[in-house]
Amino acid sequence: MSLLRIFCPLSAVPASCEWVLFDDSAGVHPGDGALAQLPQGAAQVELVLAASQVLIARARLPATRGRRSAALLAYAAEEMLASDPDANQVSRLGQVDGDEVLAVMSRQRLQSWRAALGAVGVHVDAVYCETLMLPVQSGEWSLAWNGQEGYVRTGEFEGGATDCGDRQTPPLALQLLLEGARAHDAVPTSIALHAATPAAQPDVEAWQRNLGVGIRLAPQLDWRTAPAKPAVRIDQEREHWRPSAAALMRWRQIGWILLAALVLHSAALLVDRMRLASEQHQLRQQMEVRFRSAFPDAVAVADPVLQTRRQLAKARHAANQPDAGDFQVMLGRVVAALADVPTAQLHALSYEDGRMTLELSAPGDTLVRRVEVRLIQAGFDVQVPQAAPRAGHGTVTLTLRSP
Template sequence: MSVLRIFCPLATAPTTCGWVLLDDHGGIQPGEGALAQLPQGATRVQLVLAASQVLLVRAQLPAAGKRRSTALLAYAAEEKMASDPDANQVGWLSQVDGDDVLVAFNRQQLRGWIDALGAIGLHVDGVYCETLTLPIRRGEWSLAWNGQDGYVRTGEFEGGATDCGDRQTPPLALQLLLEEARTRDAVPTSIALHPATPAAQPDLDAWERSLGVNLRLAPAHDWRIAPAMTGPRVSQGGQHHWRPSPAAVARWRSVGWILLAALALHSIALLTDRVRLGGEQRQLHAQMEARFRALFPVAVAVADPVLQTRRQLAHARHAAGQSDAGDFPVMLGKAVAALSGVQGAKLHALSYEDGRLTLEFMDPGNTLARQIEGRLSQAGFDFEVPQTARRPGHDTLTLTLRSP
């Protein structure tokens, strides 16, 4: 995954900047120039804010306000800031020793940089503070020093820019931080000093006497050559214009193709099954039609072989002087025999037409209605209950019986 890291001095107009491109193979390509000349196509774009333009501050927040109200966070940091709280973007980073650690920077200045980068096709994925990119060990502070000023990291989520100093005198801000740490019994065992150049290295003995803390020389720290971004992210960047990373798009594109292929295979299987069932239905209908024509060759047209066979069979029985199961006397006899043991069933009306016997009962209630339907079903009747059989306000139950 390639990363384009851009140093963002908020106080200046978004026209030029320093940058570094970390490619997929671990290569590092630093550069500096106009925004329009920034490399394109990086997987992620990160902004690094100058230490002097970011405030990291401790505050006491009510439990219900943490990470929720931006207005509450802004006013909680107001005491430490010289500007209007409404002009700042304040976020909650973590909790240290019972205190809440907040990060604050100018909202409009950051938005100007994000919009300028967006205009050239670069989407900011995360915003980091230069202070929190310094490496740090447990029980030790880290100080980046250019010979005149610098920035110090005093904890995982704490630190800030220092004021001026010289070769013999450490910055006053660092001395004040140590005095405050002594009141909390949190003085570091040593301070790792990262001079920007050999010429920027101060007199270690003079600084140690002034600070009362041991100093340890460490390699120069530069965000440009850092192999990976360290420290917490202080903002989501262009969070109002979110877009997935190219890697996520590629991953979900593969998943989408798999789902699309599965859906296509499923649709083909359903279509094949429907065609097969349709063919079997037509074949079965053709067989029944052929059987009907073989039995009754004088028939002119065949629409429903089953119904027409039943009617022809009834006609043949009647011609032979025999009764059919669909005749009125036969159906009525079966219905009476089936309902003879049902107590409370009161027949209100009865009608017969073309093999259908319709019975209308005085409203028997749900229990007795289920009993009537069960007895008729056991007797071999097929029956249907019309939609209007149990209309509210009507006291009848209507059943239409058919002989199987």
């Protein structure tokens, strides 16, 4: 898998940079120049920050459940730097001796580099610090040195930049780190020294006398030659999942299948709706034709079912015969239906044009349901309110129609 590693000096304007490309054949191709000249198409892109631009420090944080929030980490860094917490991006690296190890960097400068790289089509997948790209062994520190200054890694999650030194005198920052380690009985057995060039190699014996620790010369190593997968990231953002081309092709095919199924289903629903509408129109036309053939004197047909009921009731009344919608007939059926429901107390009853309204006093939900079932069994169309009142409170109204 190809890897593009970009060295990002946060203090500089994001216009040009140094980089190295690890291709699929394990080839290493270094380069430098404008951002627009960066190699395109790398499967993984890493951003490497200078040791002097990332503060790695310990902080004692209050105990919390789950992951530490970004706000808590930012305020912890504020106590160490006395700066605006919003100005820093703070990431938790790990835990050492009960303390949290934090990496602090400039949020605005890092975002400006991300934006500049994104503008030329380079998406950053991970951010590292050159300090934590040095190899480290148990009981030993690692120091990268260019002849004047450098950076040191003192543990899995710890390290930092050093100040100036020379061939005879090691940097003061390294001496102070060793004094702090002696106070905690954690002095390393040796320091692996990675000199940038043969000319940058110091006087090992003079350094050993000043530091009181053995110096082991190690091969040259920097961010360009570090292993392809450094262990410790310093960004707390989630990795963005980027599917492979084959996965995208499979999902594209599935998407087309789902889209075709959705179109077919929508078309079937539309055809079915049109068919039902056509059948409803045909049934209405048949009812109108039958109504006009039975009652040719009707002027207009608005509701053939209701108008047919009214004409039949009128014909029955003309022949001195009762109709199912008459008051006496409906009342008799109601009385018969509620004869075995003695607890139903009738509060009021009204009748108008084939519609009877019953008001029951404080029936309760169970009794309302029982009365409804009895009236439906008696052949009535019953309209019941959505929620009947609780027993002992108010009344409930039932509207009856004879079919």
